[in-house]
Amino acid sequence: MALWFAALLGLIQGLTEYIPVSSTAHLRVVPALFGMKDAGAAYTAVIQLGTLAAVIIYFAKDLIALPHAMLKAPGTPEGRLPWMLAVGTVPIVIAGLLLKKHIEGDLRSLYVIAAALVVVGIAMAVIDQTAGKHATRPLASLTYTDAVIVGLAQTLALIPGVSRSGSTICMALLLGFTRSDAARFSFLLSIPAVAGAGILEAREAFRTLGADAIPALAVGTGVAAVVGYATIAWFLRWLGSHQLVGFAIYRIACGLALLAALGAGYLASV
Numbered sequence: 001m002a003l004w005f006a007a008l009l010g011l012i013q014g015l016t017e018y019i020p021v022s023s024t025a026h027l028r029v030v031p032a033l034f035g036m037k038d039a040g041a042a043y044t045a046v047i048q049l050g051t052l053a054a055v056i057i058y059f060a061k062d063l064i065a066l067p068h069a070m071l072k073a074p075g076t077p078e079g080r081l082p083w084m085l086a087v088g089t090v091p092i093v094i095a096g097l098l099l100k101k102h103i104e105g106d107l108r109s110l111y112v113i114a115a116a117l118v119v120v121g122i123a124m125a126v127i128d129q130t131a132g133k134h135a136t137r138p139l140a141s142l143t144y145t146d147a148v149i150v151g152l153a154q155t156l157a158l159i160p161g162v163s164r165s166g167s168t169i170c171m172a173l174l175l176g177f178t179r180s181d182a183a184r185f186s187f188l189l190s191i192p193a194v195a196g197a198g199i200l201e202a203r204e205a206f207r208t209l210g211a212d213a214i215p216a217l218a219v220g221t222g223v224a225a226v227v228g229y230a231t232i233a234w235f236l237r238w239l240g241s242h243q244l245v246g247f248a249i250y251r252i253a254c255g256l257a258l259l260a261a262l263g264a265g266y267l268a269s270v
Contacts, residue, residue: 001216005036010047010220014227017051018187019235020124020166020247021254025113028160029258032110032267045194045201046217050224052194055187058232062188077140081188087144088151089192095155096197103158110262116161117255125248127170132243135173139181146175147189154189161255164190169244179239187232 009027016023027044031037056063069078096103106112153171157164165186172182261267 001213003216003219005034006216006220007223009043010050010223011227013044013047013220013224014051014054014229015231017048017224017228018055018165018190018232020163020169020244021251022113022117022120022157022161022163022166023048023051024157024160025117025163025254028108028113029110043213043217043220045197047220047224048194049198049202050221051228052191052198053225054228055191055232058229059188063191077142081139081142084142084144084147085189085192088147088154088189091148091151092155092158092193093196095158096193099158107158108160110258110267112159113161114255114258114262116159117251117258120162120166121248121251121255124166124170124251125245127173128244128248131173131176132179135176135178135182137176137178137181139177139185142177142185146172149175150185150189154193163251164193166247166251179244180236183236183239 009030012026012030013023016026024044066078066082069076070082071079073079099107150168150171153167154164156162156167165183168186168189169179169182172185173179177185258267
């Protein structure tokens with residue numbers, strides 16, 4: 001893979017991982033538009049480590065404080081949060097292991113991605129305009145049941161085109177959490193899942209792509225980290241006074257355009 005293209009994929013990963021438009025969908029579609037081979041689920045999982053680094057750095061103070069609160073004040077919301085993140089991660093671990101072959105295979109079809117973009121876009125618009133307008137719960141009110149429900153929503157992100165942040169933020173809005181707190185929990189919940197997937201898939205990426213892919217992986221991951229940090233900072237500020245409907249419209253437009261391109265034969269579905 002050319003380094004300029006690796007940098008482009010890293011840019012796309014950084015821009016799209018934490019906004020609800022599906023980074024996996026974009027990383028699958030862009031190579032197709034350039035007439036290039038799909039880099040694969042393993043490559044995607046590895047460069048996600050760049051955006052993982054971004055979210056860890058952004059929430060460093062929180063992540064440092066959480067273990068202390070867990071030991072010193074286990075009954076407080078901060079003390080319970082690490083356990084809730086662990087509980088919320090269990091569903092995607094189970095689903096990821098059970099569906100691994102499909103995630104790396106038929107679910108990466110552009111038809112699946114287009115359908116997911118449109119369907120989730122419509123759902124996002126409806127949820128944001130209904131539950132989102134009345135969401136007032138703070139993150140401090142999170143329960144273990146809430147964590148499991150949002151964790152189950154996160155499993156939908158295994159389908160390219162759904163979006164991890166989109167599915168978890170929408171579910172948190174349905175549970176009554178404010179947009180900003182829904183996004184904060186979504187980002188924190190992504191840390192163990194992305195870390196696990198990236199570490200597990202690193203070996204597969206090197207085996208599939210070869211040692212020559214190391215520079216491309218390094219460039220893509222580095223660019224994703226820098227751009228991802230800036231995107232997180234912007235998105236959390238933006239959510240304080242804006243709705244998600246713009247992202248929903250973008251998703252629907254992209255999904256319909258992708259279906260049109262596939263139907264006209266401009267793109268191959270696999």
